[in-house]
Amino acid sequence: MNKLASKTAIVTGGSRGIGANICTSLAAAGAKVVVNYARNQAAAEEVVSRIEAAGGQAINVQADVSLAADVRKLFDVAEQEFGQVDILVNNAGVVHYKTIEVTTDEEFDRVMRVNVYGTFYGMREAATRLADGGRVINLSSSAVRMMLPTYGPYCATKGAVEQMTRSFAKEMGPRGITVNAVSPGSTETEMFLGNNESEKIERMRNLAALGRLGKVEDMGPVVVFLASEDGGWGTGQVLPVNGGTA
Template sequence: MRKLENKTAIVTGGSRGIGANLCESLAAAGARVVVNYASSEDAAAEVVSRIEAAGGKAMAVQADVSKSADVTKLFDAAEEKFGKVDILVNNAGVVHYKTIQETTDEEFARVMQVNVTGVFHGMREASRRLVDGGKVISISSSAALMFLPTYGPYCASKGAIEQLSRSLAKELGPRGITSNIVSPGPTETEMFLGNNEQEKIDRMRNLAALGRLGKPDDMGPVIVFLASDESGWITGQVIPVNGGTA
């Protein structure tokens, strides 16, 4: 039996990279998946097509998670199509690789608006509308504990997400809703590979005990487990999925 049969999952930032893989992994486990995207409509449609071709159920919904009204609209669409929401995966995020000295007000604000305010909007809506026994899973980064140059605002945003998640776990625990964090290491995504020089990519690869960068499909099994009833006694935790990166 598939672990997530009759469950509905929303994945923010689900059109590309880790998010696209998470959507397909959740669907393969039986979930009906809402693929959220901000601007990549074609990519989101492709994710939906792949899920449906494999026998799953999915829909794409445009929403900018940094806008509260958009997140409300996202949940509205999920409930209208599938009747309820059981799982929220807060995956949408942006990064700017610049030193603190070089980072502009606009760049800093954008990282915080998407990575922190966007997750806050998702958590707030989930706390109001997730079914009892539901799951909130938020994506952080192992970079939050590595204190690397040019990662300052990004690391700050991920640290904030982890603290929000722990508080949410306490608040929603009486309803049987869990809130956990998955913390990937450097991963072969368009965002990481396209914004870094080869020397830095090689250096980050060598930090992993397993000697490679992560792949988006390394994350799927962990997300499916945390979204399933099997993880019911795990909440308020940060789960590193990073190949021993330190």
């Protein structure tokens, strides 16, 4: 499958979980992949090694997406190594499970800076540096459409991502660039399983019509579809990938 042959993709937060699967899925479809990480270089190198072992091309690049200068550097390195960037996947994110009452200023600022500012900085670079006909794919969350206690600050960030997705789609449409969001449900990632008690995990599993949590392998193929010509007529959309949870 070479739907993305000759394309270059940047995936923020690509070293683990959903991001890692997105990286390997894009590479399997023929794209050259820039695997971004913030701190875990070893995990990013492992993703690159898997891609290269399968015959693909990838590099890892350290960048903190909450910093505008780091996001510019991410595009700089991608262009130096692989040429013009065609696909941006804004996947990097942090979770926050606390009630609004007890959330501190510092905690709220952190989740906003990574989830909202990071996505904004990526789209702002893409506005002038992405190839015509390119693709921007943002990661949201199906929790946005659910009334879940302790999810308020996190859902606020993902609601912002969804609205920026719609506006940016209108702005980029004249250049043939599509902008969409993927909205996973509860997924078996280190981030989700490590931040929730077993009772809550079981409750989220039972909410899905298909009766299970998502797997990281459920997400990559959807991103490949949106990044390819097959998904070229959809833009400004939020695509739930949640097994019928919401």
